[in-house]
Amino acid sequence: MKKGERTRERIIRQAAPLFNQRGYEGSSINEIMAATALEKGGIYRHFRSKQELAAEAFDYAWAEAVKTRRHDIDTVANSVDKLKRYVANFVERRGSVPGGCPLLNTAMDSDDGNAVLRTRARRALENWQNFLSSIVARGIKKGEIRRQVSKTKLANLMIATLEGAVMIGRLEQSLDALRDAQIHLNNYLETKVRATN
Amino acid sequence: MKKGERTRERIIRQAAPLFNQRGYEGSSINEIMAATALEKGGIYRHFRSKQELAAEAFDYAWAEAVKTRRHDIDTVANSVDKLKRYVANFVERRGSVPGGCPLLNTAMDSDDGNAVLRTRARRALENWQNFLSSIVARGIKKGEIRRQVSKTKLANLMIATLEGAVMIGRLEQSLDALRDAQIHLNNYLETKVRATN
Numbered sequence: 001m002k003k004g005e006r007t008r009e010r011i012i013r014q015a016a017p018l019f020n021q022r023g024y025e026g027s028s029i030n031e032i033m034a035a036t037a038l039e040k041g042g043i044y045r046h047f048r049s050k051q052e053l054a055a056e057a058f059d060y061a062w063a064e065a066v067k068t069r070r071h072d073i074d075t076v077a078n079s080v081d082k083l084k085r086y087v088a089n090f091v092e093r094r095g096s097v098p099g100g101c102p103l104l105n106t107a108m109d110s111d112d113g114n115a116v117l118r119t120r121a122r123r124a125l126e127n128w129q130n131f132l133s134s135i136v137a138r139g140i141k142k143g144e145i146r147r148q149v150s151k152t153k154l155a156n157l158m159i160a161t162l163e164g165a166v167m168i169g170r171l172e173q174s175l176d177a178l179r180d181a182q183i184h185l186n187n188y189l190e191t192k193v194r195a196t197n
Numbered sequence: 198m199k200k201g202e203r204t205r206e207r208i209i210r211q212a213a214p215l216f217n218q219r220g221y222e223g224s225s226i227n228e229i230m231a232a233t234a235l236e237k238g239g240i241y242r243h244f245r246s247k248q249e250l251a252a253e254a255f256d257y258a259w260a261e262a263v264k265t266r267r268h269d270i271d272t273v274a275n276s277v278d279k280l281k282r283y284v285a286n287f288v289e290r291r292g293s294v295p296g297g298c299p300l301l302n303t304a305m306d307s308d309d310g311n312a313v314l315r316t317r318a319r320r321a322l323e324n325w326q327n328f329l330s331s332i333v334a335r336g337i338k339k340g341e342i343r344r345q346v347s348k349t350k351l352a353n354l355m356i357a358t359l360e361g362a363v364m365i366g367r368l369e370q371s372l373d374a375l376r377d378a379q380i381h382l383n384n385y386l387e388t389k390v391r392a393t394n
Contacts, residue, residue, distance in 0.1 A: 021309035025222035099309050104364055108305040111367040112218035112296050122368045156374045157381055160361030167301055167360050168353055170308040171319045177353045184354055 008046040011036050016057040016064075020099035023109045024054050024117060051116050058117060061095075061102035062124045068095040070131075079139025080194045083132070083158070087185050090162050091178045101166050103128070129155045146195050154193065161185055205243040208233050213254040213261075217296035220306045221251050221314060248313050255314060258292075258299035259321045265292040267328075276336025277391045280329070280355070284382050287359050288375045298363050300325070326352045343392050351390065358382055 001009075014036045018027045029040060029050065036043060047053040069089045076082045099105060103124050110117035132155035139145030161181045168177035198206075211233045215224045226237060226247065233240060244250040266286045273279045296302060300321050307314035329352035336342030358378045365374035 023220060023222060023306065025220060026310065100305075105305050107364050107368050108297075108302050109220065113223065118368070125365065125368050153377050156362070156365055156377055157358075160365055160374060160378055161354075161358050162361065163364050164357030164359065164361030165353070167304050168322065168357055171304050171315070171322050177357060180350050180353055181357055 004046070011038065011043060011046055011053065012056045012060045015053055016061045016097050017099060019054050019057045020061050020097050020102050020105055023105065024050075024114055025109075027054070051114065054114075055116050055120050058102055058106050058120050058124075061097040061099075062120075064097050065095045065102055066127075068093045079135050079142060079144045080189050082135050082139075083189055083193075084186055086132070086135075087158065087162065087182050091175070091182045100170050101163060104163050104166055125159075128159060132158055144195055145193055149193055157188075158185060201243070208235065208240060208243055208250065209253045209257045212250055213258045213294050214296060216251050216254045217258050217294050217299050217302055219296075220302065221247075221311055222306075224251070248311070251311075252313050252317050255299060255303050255317050255321075258294040258296075259317075261294050262292045262299055263324075265290045276332050276339060276341045277386050279332050279336075280386055280390075281383055283329070283332075284355065284359070284379050288372070288379045297367050298360060301360050301363055322356075325356060329355055341392055342390055346390055354385075355382060 015027070015032050018031055018035050022031070027050075029043075032043060032050075032053070033040060043053070047056070069086060071089050071093060073082055073085050073089070076085045103121060106117055106121040107125070110121055129152070133151040136145055136149060136151035136154050140147055140149065140151075161184065162178070165177040165181035169175060212224070212229050215228055215232050219228070224247075226240075229240060229247075229250070230237060240250070244253070266283060268286050268290060270279055270282050270286070273282045300318060303314055303318040304322070307318055326349070330348040333342055333346060333348035333351050337344055337346065337348075358381065359375070362374040362378035366372060
């Protein structure tokens with residue numbers, strides 16, 4: 001990787017916590033300069049606009065969140081257990097970028113305006129839905145998950161329950177709502193999703 | 198109501214859609230001036246700061262959302278049916294302030310910074326939790342809801358599932374996730390919450 005590319009990646013990595021905590025409008029160029037220890041010209045040499053930097057910072061923060069949530073999931077064979085591990089990772093593990101879930105933050109930040117960020121957030125949601133759906137599809141194929149389970153609906157139920165609990169947890173500064181969401185989802189997965197012999 | 202008070206209320210009402218759609222940082226004083234057709238001095242005669250106006254605008258948007266979600270709920274006698282009506286209102290009815298759920302927006306907007314807004318959002322959440330919890334408590338007392346149901350956990354489950362579905366719906370520009378959340382919650386309320394004879 002060339003020096004320019006390395007600098008670009010460093011700017012993204014250092015700007016990501018700022019954007020994830022303060023939002024697009026709340027992250028001023030002065031704060032981006034402070035976070036990266038670069039002058040304005042040094043930043044805009046690598047990005048055409050603040051919007052481009054914010055979009056790259058979101059993708060970076062999302063990739064970090066994805067990595068954390070999928071931790072060791074490949075080591076779990078059964079599809080229902082995979083989903084349960086996913087939920088456990090979501091509840092117990094914090095990603096490297098502070099400020100809560102990048103998708104929830106960016107979705108709410110961009111839903112009424114910023115089209116570039118909105119597109120990235122929507123792509124991240126699709127990616128998340130596809131990941132969970134593919135586990136469900138494979139589980140049905142392998143006879144581990146009931147045939148009548150809708151992969152789309154189950155993915156959305158898991159995403160909604162977890163993200164809504166994140167909102168409560170951010171306000172209460174507590175993990176209680178997330179832990180209750182985990183109990184609810186685990187129970188649902190065991191009683192309505194797992195195939196019975 | 199005096200003229201000054203009427204003007205103050207009008208500013209709050211006209212600024213609320215702006216704050217709910219664009220967030221605190223995204224709502225500039227110029228846009229607030231445009232939305233209210235007042236000069237800067239005319240606005241700051243009624244509010245000490247942008248933060249005070251944003252806090253009042255949030256309370257207004259939240260009160261409007263609460264009104265919409267509790268629509269006709271008093272006409273429903275049974276506690277489980279009351280909870281189901283609440284969910285139906287949430288899914289089917291839109292409040293008068295555009296931009297999605299004011300609590301979700303303001304929670305995500307303020308969780309890493311703005312202490313005044315964060316306090317208002319937290320108070321709104323507590324208010325919501327207490328409203329649902331009190332329906333559950335009364336339902337247990339009347340024998341309509343199973344004794345072992347936790348009012349706190351059920352309130353949080355409903356709030357999390359609905360708010361997470363709002364996030365998906367805002368990105369997908371569709372009501373599908375909310376409708377699926379409603380089906381899930383209704384089924385849960387019928388099979389795990391409603392008292393059996």
